[in-house]
Amino acid sequence: MATPKGAIGNEPVVRIAVGGEHDGTDRLNAARDTAETVDVVAVGPTGVEALAPLVLATRDGATAFLPRCTVEDARTAVEALEDGSLPDGGPTVEHDPTTSTLPLPPEETMVSTALTAGVRRALGGCGWQAPASVADYRTSCDGALLAEDGIDDPDAVHERVADAALRGRGRGDGSTDDPISGAWTTASETDGEPVVVVNANEADDHARADRLLLESAPLAVLDAALATAHAVDATDVLVYTNDTESLARERAQEAADALAAECDSPVPIQVVAGPDEYTAGEMTMALEAMEGNDRLEARRRPPGPAEYGLYGRPTVIHTPRTFAQVGQALAGEGLGGVPGDPGTRLFTVAGDVDAPATIELPTDATLADVRGAVALDGGLKTACVGGRFGGLTRDLDVPASASGLRGARLGTNGVIELFDESTCTVALAGRRAKLAREENCGRCVPCREGSKQLVDLLRDVYDGEYQDGMLRELARTMRETSTCEFGQEASRPVTTAMESFEPEFRAHADGRCPSGSCDGVSS
Amino acid sequence: MSTDQSTPRVPDVENPQPTMPLTEDIRPGTANDPPVEIVERDRTADADRAATLTVDGESVTVSAESTLLDATEAIDTDDYVPALCSYDDHDEIGPRSECRTCMVETEEHGVVPSCSFPAEDGMTVRTDTTEASEARDVNLDLLLSNHNLRCTTCGKNGRCELQDVSIENDVAEPRYGVFDERDAYEPLDDSSPFIQIDRNKCILCNRCVEACNDVQVEGVLRIEGSGEDTRIGFQNDAETMMDSTCVSCGHCATVCPTGALVEQGLTDAATIPAPGFTQKNSIGKTVEAENDRFQPGQATPMKGDQGDESAAEPTAESPATEDD
Numbered sequence: 001m002a003t004p005k006g007a008i009g010n011e012p013v014v015r016i017a018v019g020g021e022h023d024g025t026d027r028l029n030a031a032r033d034t035a036e037t038v039d040v041v042a043v044g045p046t047g048v049e050a051l052a053p054l055v056l057a058t059r060d061g062a063t064a065f066l067p068r069c070t071v072e073d074a075r076t077a078v079e080a081l082e083d084g085s086l087p088d089g090g091p092t093v094e095h096d097p098t099t100s101t102l103p104l105p106p107e108e109t110m111v112s113t114a115l116t117a118g119v120r121r122a123l124g125g126c127g128w129q130a131p132a133s134v135a136d137y138r139t140s141c142d143g144a145l146l147a148e149d150g151i152d153d154p155d156a157v158h159e160r161v162a163d164a165a166l167r168g169r170g171r172g173d174g175s176t177d178d179p180i181s182g183a184w185t186t187a188s189e190t191d192g193e194p195v196v197v198v199n200a201n202e203a204d205d206h207a208r209a210d211r212l213l214l215e216s217a218p219l220a221v222l223d224a225a226l227a228t229a230h231a232v233d234a235t236d237v238l239v240y241t242n243d244t245e246s247l248a249r250e251r252a253q254e255a256a257d258a259l260a261a262e263c264d265s266p267v268p269i270q271v272v273a274g275p276d277e278y279t280a281g282e283m284t285m286a287l288e289a290m291e292g293n294d295r296l297e298a299r300r301r302p303p304g305p306a307e308y309g310l311y312g313r314p315t316v317i318h319t320p321r322t323f324a325q326v327g328q329a330l331a332g333e334g335l336g337g338v339p340g341d342p343g344t345r346l347f348t349v350a351g352d353v354d355a356p357a358t359i360e361l362p363t364d365a366t367l368a369d370v371r372g373a374v375a376l377d378g379g380l381k382t383a384c385v386g387g388r389f390g391g392l393t394r395d396l397d398v399p400a401s402a403s404g405l406r407g408a409r410l411g412t413n414g415v416i417e418l419f420d421e422s423t424c425t426v427a428l429a430g431r432r433a434k435l436a437r438e439e440n441c442g443r444c445v446p447c448r449e450g451s452k453q454l455v456d457l458l459r460d461v462y463d464g465e466y467q468d469g470m471l472r473e474l475a476r477t478m479r480e481t482s483t484c485e486f487g488q489e490a491s492r493p494v495t496t497a498m499e500s501f502e503p504e505f506r507a508h509a510d511g512r513c514p515s516g517s518c519d520g521v522s523s
Numbered sequence: 524m525s526t527d528q529s530t531p532r533v534p535d536v537e538n539p540q541p542t543m544p545l546t547e548d549i550r551p552g553t554a555n556d557p558p559v560e561i562v563e564r565d566r567t568a569d570a571d572r573a574a575t576l577t578v579d580g581e582s583v584t585v586s587a588e589s590t591l592l593d594a595t596e597a598i599d600t601d602d603y604v605p606a607l608c609s610y611d612d613h614d615e616i617g618p619r620s621e622c623r624t625c626m627v628e629t630e631e632h633g634v635v636p637s638c639s640f641p642a643e644d645g646m647t648v649r650t651d652t653t654e655a656s657e658a659r660d661v662n663l664d665l666l667l668s669n670h671n672l673r674c675t676t677c678g679k680n681g682r683c684e685l686q687d688v689s690i691e692n693d694v695a696e697p698r699y700g701v702f703d704e705r706d707a708y709e710p711l712d713d714s715s716p717f718i719q720i721d722r723n724k725c726i727l728c729n730r731c732v733e734a735c736n737d738v739q740v741e742g743v744l745r746i747e748g749s750g751e752d753t754r755i756g757f758q759n760d761a762e763t764m765m766d767s768t769c770v771s772c773g774h775c776a777t778v779c780p781t782g783a784l785v786e787q788g789l790t791d792a793a794t795i796p797a798p799g800f801t802q803k804n805s806i807g808k809t810v811e812a813e814n815d816r817f818q819p820g821q822a823t824p825m826k827g828d829q830g831d832e833s834a835a836e837p838t839a840e841s842p843a844t845e846d847d
Contacts, residue, residue, distance in 0.1 A: 192539060236536045272534045279749070288554055292533035295552040295746065300620050300639055308557035311538040442727070442746075442753030443554070445622045446658075449665035452751055453699050470698070477661040480634045480654065481623040 004258065006133035007041040009098050012059035012081040014038060016074065017052060017127055019215035019247050020045030020208075021356075024053030027074040031055075034078040044216025044251070046102065046127035047208070047348075047358030050112035050374075054127060057087050061097045065090040067111050100140035102128040114349075114357035117373035121344055122324035123360050126216035132254035134262045137219040146223045146330045147263050150230035157231035157330060158184055164329040166322075167341050167402050170210065171387060171413040171485065172199045172281040174305050174317040177341075177402040180326075183316060186306040187232050190314040194234040197290075197310065197317040198225050200241045200248065201274045201281040204388050206415045209346035209358050213320040214241065214248035218255035221320040222269060224327035226259065229267045232316055237269040240286055242276045249273060278388070278439045282484050283317050285441065297441045298484035321346055321414065337363030341401040349374045351384070351417035363401035370416050371396065378420030381515075382428065382501070386411015388435060389489035391496035392425060409496050411489060424515040426508050429497040430458045436490035447487025450478040454491060462518070466509035468498060549736050550758055552745035553729060559590055559618060559639055576646040590618065591637035591648055592625055601651035605663060605688035607780065608728035609638040615737040616778060619729045622666055624688065626658040634658055663692055668699035670781070671708065671723035676802040677782040678719075678790040684780035685726065709754070710808035714765035717821065718776055719790050722754055723806065725783035731755065731775035743769045755783070759825065763810050771821035 007013050014035070016028040022045075031040045045052060055069035057077045064086040066073055073089070080087040091109030101124030107116045120126075129136035138145070150157045161181050168175030168183075175183045187194045198221060200210040213221050222239070229237050239252045249271050256269035274280045274289035277296065284299035287310050299308075309315020318326075325343045329335055335342040341363045350356040353374040361369055367385065384390045385398075390411035398408040405412045419428065436451040457471050475491035482488045498505060507514050540555075575584045576594055579601045583594045595604050606625035610617045620639040627637045630647040634654050649655065667689065674680050702723060712720035727746065732755070735744040744767075747756035757767040776784040790802060803809050 193537070195536065236534075238534050238536070270534045270536070284554065290534055291538075291555060293552075293555065294550045296749070297552075297554040297746075299554040300556045300618070302641065303557050310536065312540045312555070312557070438750050440750045442749045442751075443621055445624075445662050445665050445726075448727075448750065448753065449669050449699075450661075453665065453668060456699075473657065473661060477658050477665075481626055481636070481658045481662060483620070 004130055004132045004254065005039070005041070006136035007039070007043060007128070007130045008100065008136045008139050010039050011097060012038050012057070014040045014074070014078055014081060015043045015056040015058070015128070016040065017045045017054045018042045020047070020052055020212070021049055022052035024055070024069070026071055027053055027055060027069055030071045031074045031078045034075045036082060038078055038081045040078065041130050043127055043129065044131050045212060046115060046216070047123060047212045048112055048114040049355035049357060050114060051110070056127070057081055059084075059086060062086060062092055062094045063103055064092045065105055065110065098139055100129065100136070101125060112355070112357070114359055114373040117357075118359045118361045118365065118369055119344060120360055121328060122213070122220070122321070122346060123217075123358070125220060126212065129217065129219075131216060131218055131251045132258045134219065134258050137223070140220070141223075141331050145259070145263050146327060147226035147230065147259065147265055149330070150227035151265060154230040154233070157227050161231070161326055161329055164335055164342055165339070166325055166329055166335070166343060168318055169321040169325065169345060169412070169414070170319040171207070172201065172283050172286060172317075173319045173322050174283055174315070175322070176485070177406065177412055180318065180322065183304075183306040184228070184232050187234075187314040187316045190307045192313045194232045194314040194316060195310045196225055196229045196232070196234045196237045197286065197315055198222070198237065198239040198320055198323060199281065199283060199286050199317050200239065200245075200320050201286055201289075203242065203276050203278040203281060204413075204415065206348055206350040206356070206417060207387050207413055208348045208356070209414050210320040211241075211245055211248050212358050213324055214239070214245075214252050217324070218252045219259065220327050221323045222252065222255050222259055224323040224330065226263070226265055226267060226269065227330055228316060228318075228323070228326060230265070234316065235267060237267055238290065238310070239269065239271045240274055240290060241271070242280075243273045244276050278435075279441050279486060282486055284484065286317065287315065297443045298486070300483065338399070338401045340403055345400050345414055347400070347414045347416050349416050349418065352377050352420045352423070353418055361400040363399065363404075365400050367396040367398050367400055367416060374418070376418050376420060378422065380418055381421045382419045382423055382425050384417040384419070384428070384493065385415070386492075387413035387415045388432060389486075389492050390415060390417075391492050392429065393496065393500055409492070409499070411492060422515055422517055424513055424517045425497045425501040425504050426458070426461065426513075427518050429493040430455070432493035433458055433490070436486070440486060440490070444481075444483040444487060446478045447482045447490060450474055450482075450487070451490055454478070454494060458494065461505055461508050464509050464511065466505050468505070471498065549740075549742035550745060551732070551736055552747055553732060559588065559641060574642045574644040574646075576642055576644070576648060578648045579650055585642050589642045591627055591629070591635070591640045591642050591646075594642050594648065595627065595637055595650060601649075602656055603691055604637060604650055605659060605692055606638045607663070607666065607684060607688050608726065608730075610728075610730050610778060616730050616733040621728060622726060623662040624659050624666070626655050626662070628652040628655040660692070661698070663688065663694065664697040664699050666726050667694065667697040667701055669702050670726065671721070671806070672701040672703070673802070673805045675795040676800050676805045677724065678785040678792055678794065678802065679782035680793040680795065682793065683782060705807050708806050708808065710810050711803060711806045712764050712810050713803070714763040714810050714812050715769060715771070715787070715823065716812060717771035717787055718764055718769065718773065719785050719787055720755070720764055721783055721785070721802070721806065724781045725755055726781060727753055727755070728780060730778040730780065731784055734774040734778045739772055739774050741768070741770055741772065743767050744775060761825065765812065765823055766825055767823055768826040769823045770826055771823075
């Protein structure tokens with residue numbers, strides 16, 4: 001099967017970002033209808049919603065940015081290139097014609113500062129490389145695929161990842177916040193044929209990094225997953241997405257086909273869908289969904305998936321974010337960041353902002369850097385860091401590393417929701433507790449019954465009774481004794497809110513909501 | 524570009540796990556749990572090799588496939604470890620490790636559920652730390668918070684494991700109260716003449732499901748729903764026991780630790796006579812048996828029909844095939 005045509009080096013070329021929240025398919029069709037000699041290539045989104053749909057027009061080593069591009073603008077851009085010029089109206093940047101990463105125009109010329117916030121390493125190819133073009137992807141790894149190296153010397157792949165002390169990223173990873181090489185060793189030493197799972201299933205609409213990687217740079221993820229499969233002697237690679245994320249699935253499939261055509265690997269890559277439920281991303285429920293179980297439930301552990309995974313086979317399961325870091329480690333460049341958690345982390349900034357943006361921070365940066373990426377309506381009161389069951393904080397001066405986030409009692413699933421002064425922290429924590437009560441799988445008592453009592457104890461606050469000791473005791477038990485991360489993390493918004501915003505709990509018990517947003521406080 | 528590509532949910536990869544040829548199409552509704560025994564990666568394949576660990580300061584030696592609960596049960600522990608949902612009478616039932624009333628503290632792994640945690644050689648276990656004790660107590664109270672605590676009208680009064688562990692654990696006043704909202708009670712399923720179901724007493728330990736599916740291989744019961752709607756249901760999506768495919772073997776009631784599943788003949792075997800109070804009026808709502816559907820044998824009408832499908836088909840002699 002022929003690998004799809006790339007965008008890099010084929011000038012003049014118009015890149016249309018298709019995917020993300022603002023799909024550019026109509027721009028793509030208009031541009032293709034207009035084009036006679038100019039190449040029009042569908043690329044993935046950049047992760048910056050404020051720019052979408054983004055169109056890039058490139059000729060002679062210069063690229064014009066057309067953020068929030070209309071259908072008409074897309075046609076005009078093609079016509080301009082056909083006429084031998086660059087379209088007007090957007091900032092332009094000069095670059096090496098064969099650069100593998102999105103060249104960035106000066107910050108002051110753009111409608112959003114999110115592209116220049118942090119760094120763009122794992123995100124480098126997003127919006128620039130044609131997602132399933134091996135030719136484009138090869139420009140970013142100096143010609144040789146990681147999987148090709150993996151076939152030749154699987155032990156070297158494992159050694160490099162172990163030497164780098166790379167940790168797993170995101171919810172639904174088999175080694176979240178832990179060094180991943182331990183799970184690789186376990187999987188390869190356990191009896192049975194190992195499987196590698198790319199777990200991209202995520203129902204939290206704010207956690208978009210994994211979907212972004214599959215829509216924009218699926219080859220970087222799959223190449224690293226295939227190299228991992230060789231390193232642990234796995235016989236299958238499975239990419240697991242949400243049911244509704246058809247574009248991510250389609251691009252992952254195209255990338256898998258392109259990789260199979262280019263690379264003589266005996267390991268097939270299959271793309272499968274799981275339900276769009278929040279619990280379906282949890283690593284053992286992901287395995288249950290792939291096995292076709294009729295009801296999703298977390299598995300008892302230990303042993304974890306590295307010993308007993310898909311159909312009982314040893315399974316290495318990581319998110320696309322983790323595989324992107326594996327790719328960076330194998331590409332031989334210094335990962336940077338702090339030695340205990342090297343590399344970068346992807347954060348999607350959402351909440352009361354003009355437009356969500358996914359940005360990349362080295363682990364030695366602080367979360368405060370995300371403030372430069374988005375415009376917040378009003379002043380920042382609270383941030384929820386780490387996804388739906390993240391920690392609430394006023395202070396973003398926290399290192400972007402696993403230990404830094406954990407130390408600040410924040411979550412490590414790359415989401416930072418920013419909330420302005422009108423947000424009531426008690427109500428925010430209460431909504432997250434209610435979510436835990438409604439969405440849990442129902443298996444273990446501390447999560448199923450604990451989340452019910454958690455909601456009831458928060459209701460008591462509104463009725464005038466703030467039982468902080470009871471709340472802390474319950475939260476501790478849920479955290480210490482729940483079977484999976486869902487229950488272990490479900491009480492975090494409440495406990496962190498009690499730590500950082502305790503006067504608000506007392507005010508509610510006294511019948512007053514300081515932010516003025518709660519109805520029904522007793523008076 | 525097309526976005527309606529359908530993708531199989533079950534990947535085409537090899538499943539090395541043995542599957543038993545079954546006459547029933549069983550949908551377990553529960554997770555494919557790993558086996559308890561630790562995978563002995565770095566040991567020789569010596570199944571009889573023992574693990575020696577320290578529990579509350581005492582040295583305990585158990586076989587290699589044992590759990591921490593086996594080790595705690597081998598001695599007199601400093602604190603009481605209820606392990607309510609654990610069932611050790613049969614290999615094919617549990618450990619489910621759902622109730623989490625068996626938490627103990629280990630030096631190596633922190634607070635862990637003893638009923639399913641493999642006993643590793645050299646471990647140091649304590650039952651009496653503040654963390655482990657609090658976790659057990661809170662989880663037992665969480666169980667009681669969703670349990671209809673009407674013991675005096677319950678057929679399992681005096682032979683109820685939840686009652687036993689609550690007494691043994693000195694539960695005087697459960698911190699989250701008890702399940703006492705009559706409006707929220709599920710109706711008593713009294714439809715079958717053999718087994719009565721009171722879901723208000725169910726702790727979702729899964730023993731009945733495993734006894735039905737894994738031991739009896741009948742495939743009648745399953746866990747359905749999620750979150751607070753999780754409940755024991757039927758694999759044929761029936762609403763009542765009478766409409767299920769039950770053969771009335773009674774194994775589910777035998778393994779049930781509470782009064783959730785009781786043999787009909789025993790529903791008032793141990794109740795304390797209190798004027799005006801019966802189990803039925805304490806629940807308030809009951810799905811009663813329909814007299815015209817009384818089971819002639821032990822199988823429910825649905826199960827009976829399954830074995831008699833050919834008789835339901837029109838035959839050449841039957842009037843349905845004849846023209847007027």
